[in-house]
Amino acid sequence: MVSEVTHRVMQANKRKDTKPELLVRARLRAAGLTGYRLQWKVPGRPDVAWPGKKVALFVNGCFWHRCPHCNLSLPKSNVEYWQVKFDRNVERDAANLEALEADGWKVHVLWECQLKKKVVDETFAELLPILAAELGKELREG
Numbered sequence: 001m002v003s004e005v006t007h008r009v010m011q012a013n014k015r016k017d018t019k020p021e022l023l024v025r026a027r028l029r030a031a032g033l034t035g036y037r038l039q040w041k042v043p044g045r046p047d048v049a050w051p052g053k054k055v056a057l058f059v060n061g062c063f064w065h066r067c068p069h070c071n072l073s074l075p076k077s078n079v080e081y082w083q084v085k086f087d088r089n090v091e092r093d094a095a096n097l098e099a100l101e102a103d104g105w106k107v108h109v110l111w112e113c114q115l116k117k118k119v120v121d122e123t124f125a126e127l128l129p130i131l132a133a134e135l136g137k138e139l140r141e142g
C-alpha cells in the first residue's frame with residue numbers, strides 16, 4: 001500500500017501526461033502528425049519524438065526550466081538554493097539540446113505559456129507547418 005502522501009508526491013513527480021503534454025499531443029493528432037513516441041530514450045527524454053525522422057519536441061514548464069519569455073523572478077526565500085537549482089536545470093536542458101542536435105536531431109521547445117488559450121492557436125499555426133515539413137507529412141487542415 002502506498003500512503004496517501006507518498007501517492008500525492010508520486011503524482012506530482014510524474015512527468016508523463018501532464019495537461020500541457022496532453023494538449024500538445026491532441027493538437028498533433030488533429031493535424032495528422034501521428035506516429036510519435038513518448039519520452040524516447042535520448043538525451044533529455046523528449047516528451048514527444050519521431051525517432052525515425054529524428055524530430056523531438058519538448059514541452060517545458062516555465063518555472064522549472066526558466067522560460068525566456070516569462071521572465072520569472074526568483075522565489076523570495078532561499079534565493080541561493082533556487083538559483084543553483086535553476087542554473088543546473090537550464091544547463092542540463094542546453095546540454096541535452098546540444099547532444100541531440102549533434103546527433104542530427106531537430107529539436108523544438110514549447111513553453112507552457114505558449115499553450116495558454118490566447119496564444120495556443122498562434123503557437124501551433126507557426127509550429128505545425130515546420131514539423132510537417134521535417135516529418136515529410138501532409139498537414140491535415142483543422
Ligand SMILES: [Zn+2]
Pocket residue numbers: 062067068069070111112113114
Ligand atoms: Zn513561459
